[in-house]
Amino acid sequence: MPIRLYNSLTRSLQDLEPRTPGVVTMYHCGPTVYSSPHIGNFRSFLFADVLRRFVEDQGYRVQQVMNVTDVGHLTNDDIESGEDKMEAASRKTGLTAWDIARKYEAEFHDCQHKLFVRLPHHMPRATEYIAQMGAIIDDLLQKGVAYQTNGNVYFEVARFPGYGKLSGKVLEELEAGARVAVNEEKKDPRDFALWKVDPKHQMQWDAPFRSGVRGFPGWHIECSAMSMQLLGPQIDVHTGGEDNMFPHHECEIAQTEAHTGKPFVTIWMHARHLLVDGTKMSKSLGNFFTVADILGKGYSGLELRYALVRVQYRQALNFTLKGLDEARAAIGRVQQCRQRLVRVRDGLERAGADDLAAACTAANDAFTAAMQDDLNVSGALAAVFDFVALANKAPVSVTGAKAALAVFARAEDVLACFGPEPKADATSDAPAELLALLEQRKAAKKNKDFAAADRLRDQIAAAGWRIVDAPTGARLERT
RNA sequence: GGUCCCGUAGCCAAGUGGUUAGGCAACGGAUUGCAAAUCCGUCUACCCCAGUUCGAUUCUGGGCGGGACCUCCA
Numbered sequence: 001m002p003i004r005l006y007n008s009l010t011r012s013l014q015d016l017e018p019r020t021p022g023v024v025t026m027y028h029c030g031p032t033v034y035s036s037p038h039i040g041n042f043r044s045f046l047f048a049d050v051l052r053r054f055v056e057d058q059g060y061r062v063q064q065v066m067n068v069t070d071v072g073h074l075t076n077d078d079i080e081s082g083e084d085k086m087e088a089a090s091r092k093t094g095l096t097a098w099d100i101a102r103k104y105e106a107e108f109h110d111c112q113h114k115l116f117v118r119l120p121h122h123m124p125r126a127t128e129y130i131a132q133m134g135a136i137i138d139d140l141l142q143k144g145v146a147y148q149t150n151g152n153v154y155f156e157v158a159r160f161p162g163y164g165k166l167s168g169k170v171l172e173e174l175e176a177g178a179r180v181a182v183n184e185e186k187k188d189p190r191d192f193a194l195w196k197v198d199p200k201h202q203m204q205w206d207a208p209f210r211s212g213v214r215g216f217p218g219w220h221i222e223c224s225a226m227s228m229q230l231l232g233p234q235i236d237v238h239t240g241g242e243d244n245m246f247p248h249h250e251c252e253i254a255q256t257e258a259h260t261g262k263p264f265v266t267i268w269m270h271a272r273h274l275l276v277d278g279t280k281m282s283k284s285l286g287n288f289f290t291v292a293d294i295l296g297k298g299y300s301g302l303e304l305r306y307a308l309v310r311v312q313y314r315q316a317l318n319f320t321l322k323g324l325d326e327a328r329a330a331i332g333r334v335q336q337c338r339q340r341l342v343r344v345r346d347g348l349e350r351a352g353a354d355d356l357a358a359a360c361t362a363a364n365d366a367f368t369a370a371m372q373d374d375l376n377v378s379g380a381l382a383a384v385f386d387f388v389a390l391a392n393k394a395p396v397s398v399t400g401a402k403a404a405l406a407v408f409a410r411a412e413d414v415l416a417c418f419g420p421e422p423k424a425d426a427t428s429d430a431p432a433e434l435l436a437l438l439e440q441r442k443a444a445k446k447n448k449d450f451a452a453a454d455r456l457r458d459q460i461a462a463a464g465w466r467i468v469d470a471p472t473g474a475r476l477e478r479t
Numbered sequence: 480g481g482u483c484c485c486g487u488a489g490c491c492a493a494g495u496g497g498u499u500a501g502g503c504a505a506c507g508g509a510u511u512g513c514a515a516a517u518c519c520g521u522c523u524a525c526c527c528c529a530g531u532u533c534g535a536u537u538c539u540g541g542g543c544g545g546g547a548c549c550u551c552c553a
Contacts, residue, residue: 029553037553044553074551085551168482169549241553271553272484275546282552310502311492316485316546323491326503333502336517370493378493382501389501392518450512457514468516477516 003058003372005237006314008245008268009166013374016055016267018236023061025231026052027265029223029240029248030066030123032073033104034085036290037111039308039319040281044241044271046305047313047375049117051239051269053414054371064120065230068108070101071127071203072196073219084216087202097202101127111291114301115308116416124226126217127203132225133217134208136259137194141209145258149185151197151213157190160254166268167246192251193218220251224264228256238265245270271313278318294324303327306417312376330385331418337388338408339422345401346424349472352395359394360403363387367411377415384411427476434460438467438476 002015018024028048031037045066052064073085086097093100105125112119137153140146145159157163195207197215206214227235233256240249249268256264273280276287294304306327311317343349363383370379391404405421412418427435441456457467465476 031553032551041553047553167549239553242548243552246549273547273553278546280547314484315492318491320491322503326491329504330502333517340517376493378501382493385501389519445512448512454513461515466515469511469514470517471510479516 001369001372003055004374005267005269006374007266008270009265014267016236018060019234019266022059023063024055024237025063025235026055026065026237026239027223027227027231027235028064028066028120028238029244030068031104031108032069032085033101033108034073034089035104036292037104037108038281038288038290039276039294039304040241040274042111042115042291042304043274043308043313043317043319044239045112045117046115046308047271048239050309050313050377050415051237051375052120053118053416054375057410057414058368058372062121063231065122065124065227066120067223067226068101068105068123068125069219069222070105070125071097072217072222084201084203090202101125107292114291114295115305116301118416122230124230126222126226129222129225129229130205130217131208132229133194133221134212136221136225136228136255137212138209139259140194140255143258146194147187148212151195151215152185152193153195153209153212154186154191155194155251155255155258156187157192157254158188160258162257163190163250163254165250166253167250169246169250192220192247194221194255220248221255223248224252224256224259227252228260233260233264234262235265237267237269239269239271242270242272269313272316274308275316275318277320281319289319297321299324299328302331302417302419306331309377309415309417310381311378312374314374327417330381334384334388334408334418335422337391338405338418339424341391341396341401341404341408342422342424344396345398345405347398348424351398351401353397354394354400355397356391356394356400356404359387359390360407363390363407364410367414371414380411380415384408425475426478429478430465430476431463434463434465434476438474441467442474 002017004013005016006012007014016024026048028045030045031041048066052062056062071084071086074083084097086100089100090097095103137146140155141148141153146153146155195209195212195215195217197213201216203216204214205216227238238249253264275281276289279285279287281288291304295301303324307319307323308317310327340349344351363386366383366386367380370376370383373379387407394400396404408418409421437456437460441453444453444456460467460476461479464479466479468475468477
């Protein structure tokens with residue numbers, strides 16, 4: 001069975017059929033590094049990560065690029081009133097635009113790490129691809145699809161008949177929107193900037209195209225240049241947040257296809273925006289969370305990842321703190337099950353005769369089928385939890401425990417939201433003094449001195465550990 | 480104003496024209512010296528109206544309600 005994905009361009013599900021058999025090229029619109037990454041950003045990025053992981057799980061080799069936008073993304077897509085996001089942040093903080101970009105890029109990478117993202121093969125910075133952008137701009141100018149006014153270069157939308165095919169936007173609507181600022185330089189309000197001139201701008205380059213003026217690139221051209229340079233003129237999958245569909249991706253298609261004369265992307269995928277407490281996340285509503293905010297509340301990266309990944313990317317996901325608590329409990333259920341299997345495998349608990357062969361196959365198949373169906377993570381998780389219930393009840397054999405653990409390891413490889421295989425017993429990780437207390441308690445219990453035993457248990461609890469009294473003996477676990 | 484999505488048991492959330500999704504919470508039981516942790520069990524829903532159908536939560540139409548995008552945003 002192939003992987004079926006929803007293509008925003010055709011508005012339908014279609015099979016993933018890479019241009020080169022066995023190799024899937026994917027490009028993801030990455031962060032604009034002007035502020036701390038928030039949980040909405042990471043809903044998109046984790047979607048891209050799960051997509052990549054599952055495609056690899058299905059036996060493909062993936063070539064994955066996620067860019068870092070460190071210049072040219074304006075607060076308003078208009079040369080007169082728009083301000084570069086780096087520059088705006090610079091004005092507010094006193095840091096240079098370059099410092100802002102590097103600071104938040106580092107923070108982004110840190111968040112990727114904390115949320116268990118499998119790093120893309122390339123994470124190019126826009127500022128390091130100015131020459132490649134210039135080559136495209138030069139070609140578009142030569143072809144007459146772009147024009148230069150006062151040094152600013154615009155793409156002439158009227159010269160690209162396919163404009164609007166992704167977003168469904170038509171000229172009349174855009175004009176009726178009346179929110180497009182009037183710009184006398186443009187031939188058409190839809191035309192968008194490829195290169196901008198602004199002497200006050202901190203990030204400047206000599207024009208990388210013929211007869212140009214020193215300036216900086218427009219946002220849209222960046223992705224076209226990096227994508228083409230690193231993955232070639234035609235790629236299999238391109239993702240982004242739903243807001244990217246227009247104008248960003250529409251413009252990417254126009255300039256790239258006008259340049260190459262070939263279809264740019266086979267499958268466009270867009271992640272639905274995250275909601276928080278049932279509504280759009282915004283600073284003014286007080287429901288705006290950065291990744292650091294959530295981790296600062298005591299939730300782990302794993303719990304946050306689970307909460308952001310558990311709903312299919314095209315569904316509105318309502319993020320709540322309660323959802324994080326649910327994630328914590330759900331992860332615990334899976335890990336508890338895995339720990340028991342580890343204990344059976346390692347001979348610490350009595351093994352039975354069930355090798356779980358049929359159950360393992362069924363669980364893997366159900367997981368695969370759900371993921372093949374446009375990354376239905378909820379369905380895939382249901383397959384995992386069904387399997388948990390089965391494994392918990394089964395008198396599992398050593399062979400069965402190994403097989404079951406492989407099922408979980410596979411699910412973890414794709415979703416990465418449960419954590420690594422638990423240790424059979426964390427007791428040995430506890431500080432020596434706690435182990436001493438545990439021994440004392442054992443003795444107290446043997447002497448039926450329950451008052452002393454309970455006091456020791458409280459001491460251990462106060463140190464952040466709990467005693468688990470299992471039939472096979474007492475052990476310690478972190479709380 | 481234009482485009483689009485959604486409305487499933489206490490909460491979150493899959494899916495299906497006729498057979499128990501799943502998670503969390505709650506409750507009951509097992510276990511325990513008592514607990515904790517854990518496990519097992521119980522909890523059977525599909526916004527309203529009309530239509531199609533032998534049969535609709537699932538298809539069609541209408542209504543109501545919520546949300547998103549069209550503007551910086553993942």
